[in-house]
Amino acid sequence: MAFTLRITFSGLCLFVPEPVSGGGGRMHVLMPGMFGHHHGPEDRHVPVVVYDAGALVQGGPLLGVPALAKLTGYSLAVGQGDTASTLLCSQIVDLAEITGRPVDPDHLGPDSTRKLAARATLHAGGITRVAPGVCWEMRPGEFRPIAHRVEWEIPDFPGDSLALVGQPIGGGGTARDLGTLYPRNGLLSIQILHETVQELPPEPLPLEHHPLPNPGEHPRHFSAFYSLFGEPVPIVLPRFWGMLEDAPPRTGGCPEIPPDAGAYAYDCLVAGAGAGGGTGGGGGT
Template structure:
């Protein structure tokens, strides 16, 4: 028996491919969740990494219950499908920060020594990106307008077995692993959600979009700068500037498939990004 594992990432998540061979297109995809610094570390700007899944997955043969179980991932990493068979392609909806910084992330962030710059990490050894939520239109560099994803869907098909055992390990190495449960497919699929969001945007009761202040043209997503803290030293920075709706953006050369709008998320403050291979 086999099933599909679908993981949806939301919020401040940095996709970093690690090719199995130099220049290779497959390997491991690391999803880094950087820590917040200064005044962003507390209060409404604090970000919490959380894993969520429908409680129907806890009982073999059950249907979806519509009630989420939550597990905090702070200080832990989740390795899924340990191996090096993940498709490392990053579409244009995921802005590549290597073009800004001129280098990759500090390699320590892909191993056991994170230098405490990450609050959590997910490593994917199989599967690929199958869709994104594109959010709104941003001005990236002057005169360059593009959507930037705020949710990313990752699918791993043909997972063998009749269940998925979830277990996290301390991200800095050492200490005991933590069991998160055994999940069973519902209609042939196990669905996980990984959030790295502010507390008011987390389940089970995220703040409705119509309660959030509308940005003004030129506003920056105030949490985006946290990505630049994982490159091992000072680097150039580019921050997106709010431009308008998706209709105000030109088409991308290499777009991802688009997820249904009702999948939710916050497109205005917590975006995703990537760091392509050098």
């Protein structure tokens, strides 16, 4: 029996659409390593899958206890049929427009270089909601929100469970069983996070450790995205401008995740590289 699979991405994640011939496509979510960017232990990012531990038992109750499966060095494929929407919400800044080139195609295949910490490839569904964050100045005079949390849904995921299997991102090696999960009332929710260790469940740092940036301050880890373009490219870093209400309205925006479910709006941001604009929408399997 089919169910809805909801995946929430947060942290340093680059959404890269890949159209396929005949329509449809797949969406790659690249999680860059921090090689050569930040060397302090407090800047280390760990990619993980997070789910309620109760989802491991068919028919049992949800427990409110997060279980984590580390994704470092692995690629996770979800869905079937290459029917995924390749549209990016306008709250996701498109770095291909800034660099003038796509990401290195090696990052999308089975022999990814060491610049990737992990990757998820979504073969069905689409973006449904984003946490739009705060107001940034991306380029001089360009004031905009930049999302920091993205929801992806596959509304008709086939079967009665989701088997999570990580494949070595560099090719070869042994697959890793990350758990078989069961939905409740037709819905299975998981998270894929690429956050610093101190931001991960079960006890992320409290709000007082996340003060607002100073005006003009850059998000600390955003530059890591530019290492995925294969050669030197122009690097533009957003600068903090103000709260969300200071950003002008944008066309092509997706519905918003409620602020109380949106994590921290000014630490790790997400980005895209590809077909920008448009609205997200769930595709079938």
